Structures are given as C-alpha cells and as structure tokens.
C-alpha cells in the first residue's frame with residue numbers, strides 16, 4: 001500500500017467528497033490554476049472545472065461570506081484560507097454571521113473553513129499562528145485540528161458532511177513530514193472524539209496537532225526512564241471530548257496539557273478547569289502545562305525554537321509531575 | 325385613458341397592491357411607534373418613515389423564488405416578500421411566536437425554505453458577500469434566481485461591502501444591491517461618509533452597471549428595479565441601484581435627530597413617498613375612493629388582528645435559551661437542482677485551465693446599453709440615471725513594460 005502524506009490525505013478527502021456530491025465546491029485564493037499555496041487542491045480544477053474550484057480575489061470576508069450564502073441554498077462549500085492567519089480578516093463573518101445563524105434564526109451553515117496553521121517552519125508572525133482559541137470561544141462553531149494523515153482525511157470528510165460550520169486547522173509542519181498507509185475505502189473520523197495515542201499509568205499528557213508528535217517523542221524518552229505517560233490526542237477542540245480526558249486523568253491521577261498555542265487563554269486553562277470540576281478527587285498533583293510563550297511567533301530560528309514547546313520541555317515537565 | 329403610459333406601466337391590480345404595501349408599511353411603523361411609547365417593545369425601534377417607496381418598489385420587482393436579505397429598515401420589502409405584520413410585531417415584542425421565537429429581535433429573521441430571506445446581522449456590509457454567494461449558488465444550481473440586498477450610505481464604507489461587490493462583479497453574479505442613500509448614517513451626514521455626489525459611482529470601480537433613482541418615487545424605483553433585476557437575471561452581472569431618500573426620524577426612537585437641519589426635514593416632507601404615490605394614483609385615475617377606503621379598512625383590520633395576536637403571545641420559555649446552537653439533524657439540507665448534476669461531475673466537468681491575456685488580461689464583457697432615461701419625469705432629484713459598466717473603456721497603459729516600451 002502507498003504511503004500518504006498529511007497534505008495528500010487532505011487533497012484526497014476533498015477530491016473524494018467532490019466526487020461523491022456535486023454540492024461540495026471549493027473557494028479560495030490560488031486554489032485552482034495553481035493548486036493552492038501548499039498544493040492541497042492540486043489537480044482539482046482540471047477534474048471539477050471552474051464552477052467547483054473557484055479562484056477568488058484576495059477577500060477573506062467575501063470568501064467566507066459567499067460560502068455562507070451558498071450553504072443557504074444547500075451547497076457545501078469548503079473555503080481555503082491561504083494561511084490560517086488570514087482567518088482574522090474574516091473574523092466578523094465567522095463569529096457573528098456563521099456561528100450565530102442557526103441559533104438566531106434556524107439557518108444551518110454547513111461550510112468548512114480550512115487552512116494551514118502552526119509554526120516550526122520559520123514563517124514568522126503572520127504565517128505561523130494557532131488562532132484556534134478565538135473560535136473555540138465561539139458557540140456555534142466546531143473546531144478540528146488533526147495530528148495524523150488518517151485523521152486529516154477522515155475528519156475533513158466528517159467536516160464536509162456535518163450540518164454545522166467546521167473550522168479545520170491543518171498543521172503545516174506536518175504536511176509533508178508525516179505519512180501513513182490509508183484504507184482504500186471511504187472512512188470518516190467522528191468530530192468530537194479524542195483518542196488515546198499511547199496508554200500509560202503514571203500521567204496523562206493531553207495535547208493536539210503537531211504537539212501530539214512531540215509528546216509521543218517525550219513519552220518514548222520517559223518510558224526509558226520508567227515513567228509511563230499516556231498521550232491523549234484531542235483531535236477536536238470544539239466540542240471537546242470531556243469524557244476521554246477525564247477518564248484518562250482518573251487512570252493516571254496526573255495531568256499535563258501541552259499545546260503549541262500561546263499560554264494565556266489556551267485550551268489548557270479550559271481543560272484544567274474541567275478536570276478540577278469533574279475529577280478533583282482523582283488528582284495526585286498539580287495540573288501542569290507546556291505551551292508556547294505569550295508572544296507573537298518570532299522569526300529567527302533560535303527565537304522560534306525558544307518560543308515553541310518541544311519534546312525535551314514536555315519530558316521535563318512530566319518528570320517533575322511524576323515526582324508527586 | 326388607454327394611452328396613459330402610467331396605466332401601461334402598472335396594471336390596475338399592481339397599482340393597488342403597491343398602495344397596499346406602501347400604506348401597510350407606513351401604518352405598521354406608526355403602530356410600532358405607539359407600542360414603543362407604551363413600553364411594549366423590547367430594545368430599540370428603528371423606523372422606516374420616508375423610505376417606504378424604496379423598500380416596496382425594489383422588492384416588488386422580484387419574482388417568486390428570488391432571494392432577499394433586507395436590513396432592519398426594509399419592513400416594506402419583508403411585507404412584499406410575504407411576511408405578515410405580526411412577524412415584525414412579535415419580533416419587536418420578543419415573543420415566542422416570532423419568526424426567531426425570541427432568539428433575536430427587530431427585522432433580524434429569515435427563512436430558507438419558503439420565503440428565501442436571509443437574516444441580516446448588525447455588522448453592516450456583511451450581507452453583500454453572503455448574497456453574492458446566494459446568487460452564485462442559484463446560478464450553479466440552474467435556478468435562474470436573482471439575489472437582492474440593501475445597504476445604507478454608511479454601510480458602503482465597510483470593507484465587507486467592497487469585498488462583496490468586487491467578488492460578485494468578477495463572478496458576474498446575479499446580485500442586485502440597493503444602496504439607500506438616506507442622507508444620514510446615525511448622526512453622520514452622507515458627505516462625511518464619502519466625497520461623492522452619487523454613491524452609485526462606486527459601481528464604476530467594480531465595472532458593474534448602476535442606477536441612481538429618486539427613492540421617494542415609487543414608480544421610478546420599481547421601473548429601475550425591474551430593469552436592474554432583469555439585467556442581473558440575464559447574466560450581465562451585479563447591479564447597484566442608488567435610491568436617494570431621507571430617514572425622516574432619528575436613527576432609532578431614542579434619537580431626537582437634533583443634528584438634522586429642520587429645512588432638510590421640510591424639504592423631504594414635501595416629497596413624502598406615500599403622498600406622492602397617492603397623487604400619482606389620482607392623476608392617472610388608477611383607483612377610486614371606494615378602492616382606497618377598502619385598502620385602508622383591510623389594513624386596519626389586519627393590523628388590529630395581528631396586534632391582538634402579538635399581545636396575547638407569551639414570551640419564550642427560559643430553557644429555549646439553551647437550544648439550537650448546533651444543527652443536529654434539525655434540517656435536511658438539500659440543494660434544489662434545476663440542471664443536470666452530470667454536467668458538474670467528471671469527466672464532463674473537466675476543463676483545461678487557460679488564461680487569455682487579451683486586453684492585458686482584462687475581462688471581456690459587453691458594454692451595458694444605456695437605456696433611454698428621458699421618460700423619468702417624476703423625479704425630484706434628477707430622475708433615474710443609468711451608469712453603464714466601465715469595461716467598454718479602452719485601457720491606456722503607459723507604464724514601462726508595455727508593448728511600446730519593450731519594442
């Protein structure tokens with residue numbers, strides 16, 4: 001079987017969904033003739049034509065706005081942000097128009113907004129961000145952030161079929177760095193379900209996206225030292241799979257939350273609150289977090305390395321926690 | 325009176341129906357003001373006094389199946405499009421019987437299945453790209469629909485307006501945007517919004533057709549709207565219609581509008597759209613006293629019945645607040661296809677992408693035909709003016725790197 005990259009898994013999901021349903025179409029900047037800045041839509045224009053692969057002006061508000069309008073007539077548009085940082089330009093459409101539409105007047109908005117997020121590629125302050133928490137704070141949206149090629153494909157298919165608006169974050173560091181064999185048949189990964197990537201009894205590391213890989217690397221190291229860390233990949237941030245998180249903490253009694261997003265207002269805070277509310281009795285130590293610094297993403301490699309969490313820092317925090 | 329051109333423009337039934345909507349819009353507004361003073365309205369009340377002809381005339385130009393997205397002053401457009409006074413009353417009174425069941429107020433409601441109305445959000449400008457998407461989807465599905473939305477003079481200053489107009493223009497989407505220039509955006513006069521005499525001029529930057537019309541002249545508004553809607557439906561791209569009128573009250577009931585010069589109200593009061601339409605009907609003998617009285621009686625009884633309904637409607641149960649954030653099997657979302665899906669599926673859908681660089685990559689479009697405007701005699705301002713899209717103009721390229729320079 002062939003190995004499929006995270007990036008190609010996304011392209012496959014788009015292609016297969018468009019093959020399945022003519023209501024699915026794409027909007028974005030340079031997605032057609034050029035195939036997308038990262039080639040996530042390569043070849044789709046040739047296959048599906050101008051009407052379904054729409055090269056747009058540089059207008060994020062209009063891209064999301066038009067996707068909303070299309071969805072009201074039963075279409076299922078997938079809008080690409082060339083870099084997810086530019087989603088800020090469509091913030092109003094997303095938080096005020098999209099998220100509140102069904103609640104206010106019963107109009108579902110079955111759209112997907114997807115794009116490359118995350119750092120580690122020296123993209124600097126405007127091509128590296130993890131803006132997911134602006135949207136996790138917005139009832140009415142769903143927010144997905146896969147860590148593997150299998151999940152990227154399965155979750156994107158679920159997102160397209162979902163009757164609610166889904167923001168689909170893709171970690172650009174993972175695009176071409178990870179690959180795996182994918183099933184031949186049509187499969188989906190349900191939105192709202194976390195997964196235990198590695199079982200362990202000593203502490204729980206709850207994380208998502210690229211940090212899943214850093215956490216697994218840390219867990220390997222810890223295992224050699226006799227500490228068994230359980231790694232939970234959230235996969236979906238909204239709605240959050242509270243049960244999987246709480247069950248893991250009940251097993252291990254210790255919680256470390258790791259995310260690449262900046263610290264203040266990151267999902268670690270929400271998870272810490274959740275666990276103290278629901279599993280306080282089970283805790284045997286403080287809740288710890290390893291996150292990026294509370295700064296913009298800096299450019300120069302030593303700065304960015306200092307900014308981002310990594311396996312060594314995760315392992316260090318885990319060791320400290322294991323001592324309780 | 326067979327030769328009276330006005331009688332050919334409007335059938336007798338249309339003339340009376342238009343009057344019904346004009347009068348209903350006005351009477352409903354007056355009733356809402358009374359309710360506001362009686363403290364029966366929750367929150368603010370935004371009036372449409374003086375702007376009825378624009379709302380009614382533009383929406384009246386649409387056909388069944390077309391989509392609209394009115395703003396909160398476009399009560400008349402909602403009425404023409406099939407909503408009842410009770411819908412607006414219950415919205416303003418926050419009752420469970422309102423279209424949003426009390427989840428939202430004012431004219432912030434809509435319906436995808438029967439009325440084809442997209443609810444506005446307060447953030448001005450955002451509806452333009454959304455309705456561009458509606459127009460594009462209608463075309464994609466083969467429905468031959470037109471999407472219409474409204475924007476104030478103030479709303480045109482937003483980035484969303486620009487992005488939406490431009491995207492609709494490059495897509496040549498069947499979108500009609502009615503720009504209501506009512507001279508004020510809250511307390512900001514129109515000349516502080518943009519240094520333009522005619523806001524329709526904004527259309528030139530998008531290469532689309534536009535019209536300027538006296539928004540207090542119902543018949544002129546309808547005539548221009550029909551032309552614009554037809555243009556859009558025929559695939560000539562979006563249309564911008566600037567209707568000049570006047571917001572005859574403050575921004576909302578709390579605002580006494582002391583910043584508006586009195587003479588300005590006087591000027592526009594003398595051109596009240598409802599009175600003018602009544603005179604028009606008289607002049608062209610399109611009605612008689614009996615018909616007029618019958619319409620008044622009908623409106624009176626409808627409003628009384630709807631008011632009773634609204635006042636007897638309960639507020640929503642508190643727990644309703646928890647419901648409906650997500651759509652979980654709530655709707656079956658199905659596109660209404662009016663064309664063969666096979667056209668859109670491989671291998672039929674496949675095209676070889678290619679760009680033409682003729683005219684330096686500029687869009688090849690047929691110039692709009694400027695219609696003869698001479699017969700628009702009822703306008704106070706200047707009648708209706710049509711502006712063709714600019715694409716027929718010859719491009720002059722003088723920058724180095726042009727062919728001449730390279731040679």
Ligand SMILES: Cc1ncc(C[n+]2csc(CCOP(=O)(O)OP(=O)(O)O)c2C)c(N)n1
Nearest residue numbers: 397446447448476477478479506508509510
């Ligand atoms: C983007 C945005 N900014 C500010 C407001 C607050 N606001 C509500 S109505 C209004 C004035 C609108 O003027 P105009 O577009 O001319 O419409 P009109 O009230 O005259 O009908 C303002 C500033 C808003 N609704 N949207």
Ligand SMILES: [Mg+2]
Nearest residue numbers: 476477508509
């Ligand atoms: Mg105004």
